[in-house]
Amino acid sequence: MGERVRLYGATYSVYVRIVRLALAEKGIDYQLVPVDVFATGGPPPEHVGRHPFGRIPVFEHGDFALYETGAIARYVDEAFPGPRLQPADLFERARCNQLISLADAYAYRSLVWDIYVERVERPADGSFPDEERIAAALPMARTCLAAISELMGGHPWLAGPELSLADLYLASMLDYFVRAPEGEAMMREHGRLAAWWERMAARPSMVAIG
Ligand SMILES: N[C@@H](CCC(=O)N[C@@H](CS)C(=O)NCC(=O)O)C(=O)O
Incomplete structure (x- = not known):
């Protein structure tokens, strides 16, 4: 398993950050190849060759290429030595997968795009936040x-007694959410x-x- 590990994506991306967290927790060296999917004109054509939906991240381990963060994170956990990031216990593993689905389906858009991006990123770019979108x-x-x-x-951890991929998924999203005052206040309501x-x-x- 000594083949080169390469990750295509941008450091700001929630999903790239999830894979970077998994790689770091496993202690794996890798090369991060910058790809800006939000560049004017859309994702670079060579990236669409790697990811037909033009998203990030894309992961390569030697000649094996993979996209979709859930698949990448589980592969990273299973292909490399180091602490396991998916619980061995059936119920805890089911909980871990449930939390990952929750993150993808419900948290990403609302916490990151609707609240963090509107409240923090837009004003930083000199635009007004869409208050209706935030409130909704x-x-x-x-x-x-x-x-x-x-x-x-x-x-102590989201899916049980040990850190798991569920923690990495939600930490990547909540890290942005708590930078908005609404997010920070809401987090404080859950001790x-x-x-x-x-x-x-x-x-x-x-x-x-x-
Ligand atoms: N289902 C994909 C989602 C990846 C994703 O949405 N990545 C964002 C960056 S965090 C992206 O590439 N967005 C580009 C776009 O929406 O056009 C995964 O799990 O990898």
Whole structure:
């Protein structure tokens, strides 16, 4: 398994960050090849050759190429030595996969695009946030945080006693969400989740992605 590992994507991308977190937690060296999918004119044509939907990340391990973060993250966990990122326990693994689906289906758009991008990125670019879009997303964000907190229960990590891919997925999204005042306030309403977030944010893998 000594083949070169390459990741195509941008450092700002939530999904690229999830894979970078998995690679860091496993202790794998890799090359990050910059690809800006939001460049004027769309994703570079050579990237569409790698990813027919023009998204990031794309992952390569030797001659084996893969897109879709869920597949990449599970491959990284299974192909390389290091701490396992998918629980061995059936129920905890099911919980981990449930949380990953929740992140993809409900959290990404509302927490990152509707709230963080509008509240933080738009003003930083000199535009006004779309307040209606933010207000419309807040109930979904509330449901997401309540559901994650409920599923986590009394465990130190989201899917059980050990760190898993569920933590990496949601940390990548919540990291942006809490930069919006609405996100920071909402996180504070969930004591156990807020304590998890502090532990998560201090991990070297999180510090490394900035
Ligand atoms: N289902 C994809 C989602 C990846 C994704 O949406 N990536 C974003 C960046 S975080 C992207 O490439 N967006 C470009 C676009 O929407 O055109 C995965 O799991 O990898």
